[in-house]
Amino acid sequence: MTKPIEKVRIDFSFRREVFFVIVGAMVGGVLMMLPDTIYGIISQGNYHTVWIIFGHVVGVYSQYTVLAGILIHFVTALSIGIVLGVFLYKTGLLEISKPVNGLLYGLFTATVVFLFWAIPVQQFILDPETSKTLVSMNPGLTEQQVLENIHKNLVIALVQSFIRNLIFGISLGLVSSYLTIKLGKRFRCPRCNISFSRIDLMNKHLSQIHSEKIPQIRIVILGGGFGGIEALKKLQRDFENEIQVDITIVNKDNFFLFTPMLHEVVSGMIETSHIAVPIRSFCKRARFIEAEVENIDTVKKIIYLKNRVIGGRTMQNRNGNNSSEQDVDPFNHFKICYDYLLFGLGGKTNYHGNEKLKQVTFSMKSLEDANLIRSHIISTLEQADILDNNNPTEYRRKRNLLRYVIVGGGFSGVETAGEINEFVRGCIKEFYHSIDISEIEIVLVNSGPKIIPEMDERLGAFALKELRKNGVNVLLSNRVHNIQRGSIVKTNESLFVHNTIDRSPLATYYSISKENDSIDETSLYVYLGDQDNISTYTVIWTAGVTTENVLESVTLGKDRKGRLLTNEFLQVGSSENVFAVGDCASIIDPQTGLPCPPTAQHAIRQGEIAGKNIASLVKYELTQKYTLLERFDYKTRGTMATVGKRKGVGVIFGIKILGIVAWFIWRTFYLNKIPSRAHKFRVIVDWTTDTIFGRDIARLKTPVELISRSSERI
Known part of the structure; x- marks a missing residue:
């Protein structure tokens, strides 16, 4: 049996596509007015009358009236394009990477704009201003005569308006579709699930990595917290089109958890999933593995991992007692190798020696x-x-x-x-x-x-x-x-x-x-x-917080709390290829001479520096061009905490703030730090809903309760 030919998967970027719709809207705005303008020039008429009317609508009666009219026209076209573009992509009605869908999108846009924008604006805004403008340009006419003429030619005016909007819509649809097809694609490898912005790089990747199997420089990030995600972003930007670099991020959960708002999940102010951003949403040029780290051999550069399917035999065991081995889902043990390693494993709760x-x-x-x-x-x-x-x-x-x-x-x-x-x-x-x-x-x-x-x-x-x-x-x-x-x-x-x-x-x-x-x-x-x-x-x-158990077996320098000791470049000990950030690292703050506090803002900065330095070392291997490593140095922006009842305390750039002002700044600052626009919006909705309707007390059963209840039915 022959192996089926693997097809490259094509992804589309929402951000790019909306930009292409904006470009299409601008082109459509030009083309829709072009026939009237050309006809006015040929017939030696007042082709700029429409721009004067638009300018008067917004209150400009000067030498800049025409310019104001043109500007308001394009701002309107731009706004309509953005609104309809975002609506279309978010609802998923059409994928305009196909020309036919682009044309349908244009017809849809033309119809909507004509019915819900052009007609109301023409009737209630433009017609009254048109009569005044024409009277001022033709003193021999009265305003009543102009209005009668407008009403007499209403059908013709509506047809002309529809044709103009049709030109606008079709132009918008076809231009945005063309740009999306040419520039908006990302090509995803069917084997290793990473993507490239150009098809030639994708083909080169398939040929050299999967067919010829040339060696790659392997970068592994352990941990999907603030530091790990920031380093991932930096490395992906630097090596987006470098096929010889393989980036992998490993985390025990498949999401990044925004911990500063965790206490608001306890109260139900924020929905659970709204502060959990899927790590795969960050991975364009990297692979993600959901697994626990069992052991790390820093000599052989091997990481031993394990994972298993949750919800199989584990959940089927309903006796409520200790399970036998065959009743538990077996772990899948595997390993990956690395050339450069970044520790960002975070920490766990510190019970100070009393594990009971x-x-x-x-x-x-x-x-x-x-x-x-x-x-x-x-x-x-x-x-x-x-x-x-x-x-x-x-x-x-x-x-x-x-x-x-x-x-x-x-x-x-x-x-x-x-x-x-x-x-x-x-x-x-x-x-x-x-x-x-x-x-x-x-x-x-x-x-x-x-x-x-x-x-x-x-x-x-x-x-x-x-x-x-x-x-x-x-x-x-x-x-x-x-x-x-x-x-x-x-x-x-x-x-x-x-x-x-x-x-x-x-x-x-x-x-x-x-x-x-x-x-x-x-x-x-x-x-x-x-x-x-x-x-x-x-x-x-x-x-308190302490390090994960896996670090106990790591044969690298550690402080008395078990954290990995790093130098000013965030390298662990004497290892040039091993870095550490976040709660699992002991990093000296050059501002104070003391270890950095385990805060999100420090971890973000550490991840950025670690990503830069790893990228510098990898680029040296690829090009033999040496770049100086960057020292970690970060002046904290401040610290903040909430104490309930819309009150907080904080220090921002050395300024002490108290009460509701501190609480508001806390919310604004951390909302801005959520690394997903969709999740930011969901959190805002949660806060608004909580303010209007209050808390919800619906209690979902825990897994232990569900298993216990199931066992009673057997």
């Missing part, structure tokens, strides 16, 4: 975490709403359900506490009327004497004041020693769980009589010290 905390707390690092926390919080509200305050056992359980503990007073902890506080109180006011607002307690536990220590002391104090003002119980200089389920502290003849703090008016004491045999053994007990403990069903751990 992972079993009883929520983390705040992924979309799964945010969805689980949201589902859990709504579940606690649903359960608390039906408990009886007059029953001591049920009331005790109710108070534990309505107490939410966040551990860690950094950016993530403060923003999470503020968002959850606002969400829970809003839900109670709107939906859960059996719960009194005074029964809610949001507790933020921080081991240090102040929250957000990265910020100025005044800003941290403002954030603390706002949190407490909004009802958050902030415990400073309190370290969590342990968290256990179903434990209780014994003191003399009483069993009690209490929270002692004299700095907050929200401090509460919960006394449980020893004779009472209905202790809530299913709740968690957070141990802060000798007798300072908190009982709750919800603990969210945000107390």
Whole structure:
């Protein structure tokens, strides 16, 4: 059996195609007026009358009237082209890479413009101005005579208008179709899924890479966070048409997660998928692999990966117990090689050596975490709403359900506490009327004497004041020693769980009589010290970040926190071909002499520099032309945090800002950083919807619940 001939797939760029429609609209705007202009010149008439009328419509009565008329005509043509072009491409009605579709698009445009633009404008705007203009140009005529003449020749005028719009539409359609066919294509390889802007490069790629199999320089990026994506963009721009360079990006998820807005997913203000941008949408000149990194051999330059299909035998196992090996989807183990490697693996939640905390707390690092926390919080509200305050056992359980503990007073902890506080109180006011607002307690536990220590002391104090003002119980200089389920502290003849703090008016004491045999053994007990403990069903751990486990086996220089040590060029140790950025790297900030903070803006700049330096080294291999590597140097634009209730704190270019102004700038800044126009728009819609309609409390079942429910049916 002969192997079928592989066809090159042709992709089209939305941005280019809309630009081509704009060019087509401009050409159409010229051609639609050309017959009248030529006829006016030949007959020695006032061919510029129409431009004078257009100029008068916009209020220009001077020597620039004709110029203003021409300008307004082309601006109108341009606007119509953009609107119809975007509408057409977004709805997918036609693909104008085919001439026939371009012609149909032109006819569609001509009809729409004639019916919904030309006729109304002619009747209500142009006709009155036409009569005035013609009277001023011909003093022997009265305005009444001109209007009668216009109405008498209305049908002829409409036919002429339709013909002009037909010329405009057909010109727009055919020109934009031609340009799209010639210049708008990207040619995608059917084997390795990368694309080129020119067909000759695509053919060269197929011939040399897949037939002759010439060696390539392989660049691998591990991690699809801020640093990895920024480096990917830079490398793709530099090597868009270089077939000897192979770029691969590997990430455990198939999307880039915009983490600064993760806490807004918890509250339901933003839909889950709206801050998750598919990594493949960035990959024009690169390949993407969704996989976990198992091991890295930096001597042999081999990366060992694994992945598996989710939803097969794993989800079919419904017994609710530990699965046997045959009940679990097997991992697919494979490996890839590299010549240049960029570490951008990010980090994971730091439990400071007590991994048991992972079993009883929520983390705040992924979309799964945010969805689980949201589902859990709504579940606690649903359960608390039906408990009886007059029953001591049920009331005790109710108070534990309505107490939410966040551990860690950094950016993530403060923003999470503020968002959850606002969400829970809003839900109670709107939906859960059996719960009194005074029964809610949001507790933020921080081991240090102040929250957000990265910020100025005044800003941290403002954030603390706002949190407490909004009802958050902030415990400073309190370290969590342990968290256990179903434990209780014994003191003399009483069993009690209490929270002692004299700095907050929200401090509460919960006394449980020893004779009472209905202790809530299913709740968690957070141990802060000798007798300072908190009982709750919800603990969210945000107390620090550490490196991924895979870095433990990497035989490269690391600091005491396990992060890869880099030089000023972001190269790891003495390895010229290995770079690191983001949370997994220890990069010294030349401005402070200290390691860079794990922020998105630093990771973006690091990714840009790493991409430049890798590109410089690769170009040297290809051309033997040496380019100096660029040192990492970045002056932070500032730091910002939200604290709920449309309040925030921040430092922007050294200027301290507080309150609603900081909150607004936070939103504007991070909205601009979302690397997708579509996702930016969706987030804006989410914010608008939340402002108008409030939060949604629909709770989607978690995978564990779904499996458990399925097992009960068997």
